[in-house]
Amino acid sequence: MAAAPKFAKTHEWIRLDDDGLATVGISAYAVEALTDLVFMQLPDLGRAVQAGESIGEIESVKAVSDFYAPVSGEVVEVNAALPGNLETLGQDPYGAGWLVRLRPTAPADLASLLDQAAYDALVKSQPH
Amino acid sequence: MAADELLAAEAVALDRPVVRIYGWSEPTVSLGGFQRLADARAAAVIAGLPLVRRPSGGGAIIHGTDLTYAVAVPRSHAWGSDPQVLYDAFHESLAAELRERGVAANRHPGRDRAAGDELRLLCFDRRARGDLVVGLGVNGPDGAKILGSAQRRLRGAVLQHGSLLLQPPPIATVTHPGLLRLHPPAAVWDLRHLVSAWLTRVAAEAGGPLDEQAEPFRRSRSGLIADAAARFREPAWLGRR
Numbered sequence: 001m002a003a004a005p006k007f008a009k010t011h012e013w014i015r016l017d018d019d020g021l022a023t024v025g026i027s028a029y030a031v032e033a034l035t036d037l038v039f040m041q042l043p044d045l046g047r048a049v050q051a052g053e054s055i056g057e058i059e060s061v062k063a064v065s066d067f068y069a070p071v072s073g074e075v076v077e078v079n080a081a082l083p084g085n086l087e088t089l090g091q092d093p094y095g096a097g098w099l100v101r102l103r104p105t106a107p108a109d110l111a112s113l114l115d116q117a118a119y120d121a122l123v124k125s126q127p128h
Numbered sequence: 129m130a131a132d133e134l135l136a137a138e139a140v141a142l143d144r145p146v147v148r149i150y151g152w153s154e155p156t157v158s159l160g161g162f163q164r165l166a167d168a169r170a171a172a173v174i175a176g177l178p179l180v181r182r183p184s185g186g187g188a189i190i191h192g193t194d195l196t197y198a199v200a201v202p203r204s205h206a207w208g209s210d211p212q213v214l215y216d217a218f219h220e221s222l223a224a225e226l227r228e229r230g231v232a233a234n235r236h237p238g239r240d241r242a243a244g245d246e247l248r249l250l251c252f253d254r255r256a257r258g259d260l261v262v263g264l265g266v267n268g269p270d271g272a273k274i275l276g277s278a279q280r281r282l283r284g285a286v287l288q289h290g291s292l293l294l295q296p297p298p299i300a301t302v303t304h305p306g307l308l309r310l311h312p313p314a315a316v317w318d319l320r321h322l323v324s325a326w327l328t329r330v331a332a333e334a335g336g337p338l339d340e341q342a343e344p345f346r347r348s349r350s351g352l353i354a355d356a357a358a359r360f361r362e363p364a365w366l367g368r369r
Binding site: 010033034035036038039041057059060061062063064065066068126 | 160161162183184185186209210211212215241245246256257258277278279280281282283286
């Protein structure tokens, strides 16, 4: 069974799967804050990314936002169906709304990210 | 665009919002961060005008008869989290100032997706929630839009661009009436005073000082701005989509 997701402070989630790859998406909180998504750009396959590096952009009616690699690794899969079905992000951000799959350079780096409780606390502390 | 991008770093360094107000020396079209260049090139309504691409989202703006603002807000600020909050802070502050001058200015409730707003090339032909319109229900069911804004949400700061349409641009006059055409200029329309009153209200909303960066900012950062400007001039940036 896949591990529980961990979270970056920049609102991406990442889950280490049984095959050793990591699936990355955007938290429900972040998707809800963006509202009315209109366009998304995903990274190229095979791209080597560093933790914290921008790996794509998403545009809502009012805002263009980057999303970032929670850990370093290689992009081995992208959710190519997502840009044409952006509503999926809002409907199922932790499932069908995944963004990319990475082959982590150092899977142990996931341990330094936030667990669900710590991320929930971060979200609660966000200014409103 | 280059100076605006540097505002974000300035806001992070100062840990408070920084704003810049400016106009344009010649009519120019700025495209939203992800608009298709081919769509702009094919649009007769803006044919022949120079094109630039903003880092922020939203629709294309025909600059030249507008007043443009850029504000950068640190992510840690109360305006740094929810996109709508920053949008509303600038729009409602201006609406309140205009209402005090007898103008029926309101934030638009937003249209549903069926209106296809994201497919419309020009910002002032779109209506997003919070867009500032004059005469909602009087100047057509959607009012006459006079202020629209859009954001680039960076890691450390949010950069918001906005355009206050003062006069109709040379083209698109039917859908772009402009504030001063709707309300002919008089003493009450001293723009310098209007902008000053607007920013005073914004600062009050922010609960703290609002730094305004103008010429000294550009002079002191001329090297950095030149470097950033070179990136914005690259064909790859304009043609990124």
